[in-house]
Amino acid sequence: MNEKLLDEIRIDARERKIPILMDDTLEYIMNVLKNREINSILEVGTAVAYSAICFSKILSENGHIDTIEIEEIRVKEANENIEKMGLKDRINVIHGNALEVLPKMVEEKRKYDYIFIDAAKGQYNEFYKCALEMLNDNGIIIADNVLYKGMVLSDYNERKHRTAVNKLRRFLEYIQNIEGIKSEILDIGDGISISYKI
Ligand code: SAH
Ligand code: MG
Numbered sequence: 001m002n003e004k005l006l007d008e009i010r011i012d013a014r015e016r017k018i019p020i021l022m023d024d025t026l027e028y029i030m031n032v033l034k035n036r037e038i039n040s041i042l043e044v045g046t047a048v049a050y051s052a053i054c055f056s057k058i059l060s061e062n063g064h065i066d067t068i069e070i071e072e073i074r075v076k077e078a079n080e081n082i083e084k085m086g087l088k089d090r091i092n093v094i095h096g097n098a099l100e101v102l103p104k105m106v107e108e109k110r111k112y113d114y115i116f117i118d119a120a121k122g123q124y125n126e127f128y129k130c131a132l133e134m135l136n137d138n139g140i141i142i143a144d145n146v147l148y149k150g151m152v153l154s155d156y157n158e159r160k161h162r163t164a165v166n167k168l169r170r171f172l173e174y175i176q177n178i179e180g181i182k183s184e185i186l187d188i189g190d191g192i193s194i195s196y197k198i
Contacts, residue, residue, distance in 0.1 A: 001057060002085060006050075009081050013048050020050040021118075021144065025189030029142060032194065033058045033114060042105075042112040042134065043067035044098045044127050045119030049078035052091050055116070065091045066110075068098045070119075099123060102130035111136050117143040121164045124171040132181070140196055146172060147191025 013020045021029075039060050043052055046069035056065060069075050075095045082091045094101055098119055115131040117124060124143055131141050147153060151161060152168045175183040175195055183195040 001053075005084055006053060009048060009050055009053070009085075013050055018047050019145075020047055021054070022189035025144060025192060026051070026054055028186070028188050028192070029116075030054070030058065032140070032142075036113070036138070036140070038113045039063045040112045040136075041065040041067075041114045041116065042110075042131070043116045043118065044102070044131075045069065045117070046078045046093055047074050049081045049091065049093065051116065051118065052078070052093075053081065053085050053087060055114075056087055056090050059090065063090070066094060066105075066112075067091060068094045068096060068101050068119075070095075070097050099126055102127060106130050106133045110134050113139045115139065115141045117141065118145065121145060121148060122167045124168065125174055128171070128175060132178070135197065137197055140194065142195075143171075143175075143193045145190040146185060146193045147187060149190060152191065 046067040052065050052067045075093055078093050112134050113136050117127045151165045156165055181195050182198045185193050
């Protein structure tokens with residue numbers, strides 16, 4: 001992989017305040033993934049494809065990534081970055097609202113080894129329900145930003161972020177009470193959850 005180009009993509013995204021994966025979060029996730037056999041990845045929230053490009057490093061030889069992005073401008077930038085990195089045959093960007101795209105993918109019976117949720121915080125429950133249906137038996141679901149700058153586990157109750165914070169609180173409760181699923185919540189970066197089938 002052309003690490004110099006990847007550095008440029010990361011630096012440019014940070015400069016433009018695009019909320020790409022934090023360094024410590026990425027490092028942790030890569031460590032979790034590296035010992036697993038990953039043939040297929042689904043990502044909700046592509047932005048400029050920084051995380052998708054990073055994840056492609058741990059894909060098995062013929063593996064692929066599907067990643068969903070709602071904003072047209074981001075889809076364009078993501079595709080440019082993927083092309084530059086020579087990953088066009090590995091990463092497929094789907095332009096659309098994941099709330100609509102995911103149920104269609106469920107219907108098509110798509111399956112993934114690793115599903116990464118990193119989009120609108122108010123919709124994590126909906127994303128996760130679809131993710132569960134598409135998760136292979138040895139699969140793993142990771143969601144980013146679940147602690148939302150510490151607000152989710154504090155007594156935060158201000159108007160500004162109340163809805164998102166309450167929804168994330170419900171999300172964390174939900175994922176810890178699903179039969180056949182074990183979930184961990186980790187205070188890394190902006191908070192991540194990791195779920196496995198048991
Ligand atoms: N995973 C990326 C960062 C994603 S930022 C990385 O780490 O590099 C979150 C992205 O999710 C934004 O680009 C936003 O436009 C997109 N998004 C938000 N809600 C969405 C939805 N309902 N469906 C698809 N994409 C969504
Ligand atoms: Mg994030």
